Amino acid sequence: MERFELIVQTLFESNNLTEKQRQILKAAVQLFSEKGYAATSTSEIAKLAQVAEGTIFRHYRTKKELLLAIVGPFMEKIADSYIVNDLTNLLKKDYQRPEDLLSAIIENRRDIIVQFLPLLKIILQELPFHPELREHFLQLISDNMYHRVVEVINDYQQKGMLKKLPPTAIAKFAITNILGHLFTRYVLFPHLEWDDVRDTEQLIQLIMNGIGNSDSKVES
Amino acid sequence: MERFELIVQTLFESNNLTEKQRQILKAAVQLFSEKGYAATSTSEIAKLAQVAEGTIFRHYRTKKELLLAIVGPFMEKIADSYIVNDLTNLLKKDYQRPEDLLSAIIENRRDIIVQFLPLLKIILQELPFHPELREHFLQLISDNMYHRVVEVINDYQQKGMLKKLPPTAIAKFAITNILGHLFTRYVLFPHLEWDDVRDTEQLIQLIMNGIGNSDSKVES
């Protein structure tokens, strides 16, 4: 199954969509991610979806509603189920060393980014221009993820495995490095040659040096 | 002087522009950064610049040429003079401790980002859709900055102040953290309350823990 089809299917599996509706969503995801929302016309979408232009407006009253019909469910479903649940599962496994948890998180995040890259590009592109999207996004993070992360960090700190810095600073540092790495790897320079195994190991080591307690430091 | 005027003046000080031309560039920078390039019409630009729409096309044959007339000089002048020269000056000062150099770089980068935020937003927005811009950008970095950075890292490593990791890994780690921090600080969540002094100190400490040699480690 091709890329955009997989995205639409994963994202709208619960909804029962018409064949034409799925084609519209698929075409919209592709064109929005390739050309940007504003630079994509509804006639283009209709043409690529092999659908009359009127069919688009039967299901989505405006072009923006089509965008929200794609981005909204992604942020709710994916950001909610994938990210939160998967992260929770990761945290539940009670990795003995924080670096093991880090490693699991990175691999998990890598899969999501690779699979949903086009959707992430759309969101990154449109977030600055739609304040309601930004707030929705922020709320998802602060409501669901923030407390869990702080909890886990506290836990590791009490076990003496993390420096006694403010948990928010540790979280921000780790997230910045993980997302920064994955962003440069898959968004900025995906065509460069990468040694993923080595890079990941190096990244974890650097992060752990930053936040880990010296007593249990990893030897180079 | 207002924000966009300052940007245009700084960027085109050497060129002798007509008053109308400066108004056009100023309006274009504002609208492109606020609404995005594709979502901004030439009639809007003309209206905001208080200029006939034809005047725009007297100076710039197409809308895209207007975009390149803004983004190109920024990348050449600013990225070349500001970033490269300032960084070179920073490096020349031979900061004894790498954390002092880091601190200076962060403050320097902060000023640039704050001053040219609208232009940076335009570039971040349009980079994915203009391969020639991306290559130009990449070349500027790899040609001018890469070697200098590696040199400095080597220097500090030989003085025993940095871990003997590959200089590229150290550079990537430091850059990721600095840009990641400034990005979240000024682009993602500029409206949140920040304690810049404390945050910067904390960031430097975390970075130094990651790459600094344990012998000369900063005590918490």
Next chain:
DNA sequence: TATCGAAGTGAGTAATCACTCATTATATGT
């Protein structure tokens, strides 16, 4: 098989798009 609501169509809408061009205003050098 008849019925009926939903799905799909495509020609048509006014508005707006980037861009042109003949004309007018302004600046400069002599």
Next chain:
DNA sequence: ACATATAATGAGTGATTACTCACTTCGATA
């Protein structure tokens, strides 16, 4: 003051935009 060039204009261009609507097709149920 005059000539010449450049800057600026704004009405006008065809193409394209998001979107509408009267109509046809489809599919399930009775």
